[in-house]
Amino acid sequence: xxxxxxxxxxxxxxxxxxxxxxxxxxxxxxxxxxxxxxxxxxxxxxxxxxxxxxxxxxxxxxxxxxxxxxxxxxxxxxxxxxxxxxxxxxxxxxxxxxxxxxxxxxxxxxxxxxxxxxxxxxxxxxxxxxxxxxxxxxxxxxxxxxxxxxxxxxxxxxxxxxxxxxxxxxxxxxxxxxxxxxxxxxxxxxxxxxxxxxxxxxxxxxxxxxxxxxxxxxxxxxxxxxxxxxxxxxxxxxxxxxxxxxxxxxxxxxxxxxxxxxxxxxxxxxxxxxxxxxxxxxxxxxxxxxxxxxxxxxxxxxxxxxxxxxxxxxxxxxxxxxxxxxxxxxxxxxxxxxxxxxxxxxxxxxxxxxxxxxxxxxxx
Numbered sequence: 001x002x003x004x005x006x007x008x009x010x011x012x013x014x015x016x017x018x019x020x021x022x023x024x025x026x027x028x029x030x031x032x033x034x035x036x037x038x039x040x041x042x043x044x045x046x047x048x049x050x051x052x053x054x055x056x057x058x059x060x061x062x063x064x065x066x067x068x069x070x071x072x073x074x075x076x077x078x079x080x081x082x083x084x085x086x087x088x089x090x091x092x093x094x095x096x097x098x099x100x101x102x103x104x105x106x107x108x109x110x111x112x113x114x115x116x117x118x119x120x121x122x123x124x125x126x127x128x129x130x131x132x133x134x135x136x137x138x139x140x141x142x143x144x145x146x147x148x149x150x151x152x153x154x155x156x157x158x159x160x161x162x163x164x165x166x167x168x169x170x171x172x173x174x175x176x177x178x179x180x181x182x183x184x185x186x187x188x189x190x191x192x193x194x195x196x197x198x199x200x201x202x203x204x205x206x207x208x209x210x211x212x213x214x215x216x217x218x219x220x221x222x223x224x225x226x227x228x229x230x231x232x233x234x235x236x237x238x239x240x241x242x243x244x245x246x247x248x249x250x251x252x253x254x255x256x257x258x259x260x261x262x263x264x265x266x267x268x269x270x271x272x273x274x275x276x277x278x279x280x281x282x283x284x285x286x287x288x289x290x291x292x293x294x295x296x297x298x299x300x301x302x303x304x305x306x307x308x309x310x311x312x313x314x315x316x317x318x319x320x321x322x323x324x325x326x327x328x329x330x331x332x333x334x335x336x337x338x339x340x341x342x343x344x345x346x347x348x349x350x351x352x353x354x355x356x357x358x359x360x361x362x363x364x
Contacts, residue, residue: 021079041132154356171342218290231353273320297312328357
């Protein structure tokens, strides 16, 4: 029998099977490639289903599955075979979002008690891993995969909007309507340029959502202004990579800080990396963040070749460097995220831009 599922679901399942089949995972390097000098042995992977917890324990050449009244063993080579089938399917059908299961995969999933391809958790983890020993503390991971299309690091919808006050001149209603009705392939930028041509100025004002504002202030009391300038620069100059945007922000220096703080202390890089790391650890726009660690402690990352590697908060510098060089700002849908037009509020007009952070399509 066969069934369809999303690339995201299949890629999460691929990483899960790969961990059990290999019995180890390489530490990830800052360049997005495995660090083959650092191998972490996997003792067990724990996964949540709609009807309870499953523990898949590596015992020699067998996988010992325990959970919800089941206690069974399966050959590890079967997990390797299914991982290969799923990996080949993901590589061969790169343009398709919904993929049909390869022959034999559905029967194997039933045998090993996997009924939900996407793990059923409330803490945003995809699975937990015990390294070296089944008695070791469980480590919560999210799965990110280039085989399945990288999910955004920050996709906060309208809660992630940043407001710019329109100053300079006061536009009459017909002019506001003309700006908002402008349609083009780059309509947000074109509307911003039209505002400027007519004498208007877009000046950073605030973060639209009060919870997200407070979350960003936890990074730094001036970080919302840094984020706003990065967004503005993305539109005006076409720079999307976070690392390149940060270099440009160093030149613009929106906070007007001293050169020594920028060059010697690397202030802007430090703050941007801190922001990315906080996102990776689970900070979200619409949920209050107080600095407390979440259940997510790292990523299991699958590259385009199907190699899995681990990024963990214990090696924070490598993790931050990876995020810094492999992320970019993206443009969310205008209608869904409600940004990119002049909006009246308390007799003033504001123009919102949406802060969305995704992963670059490929490494340079």
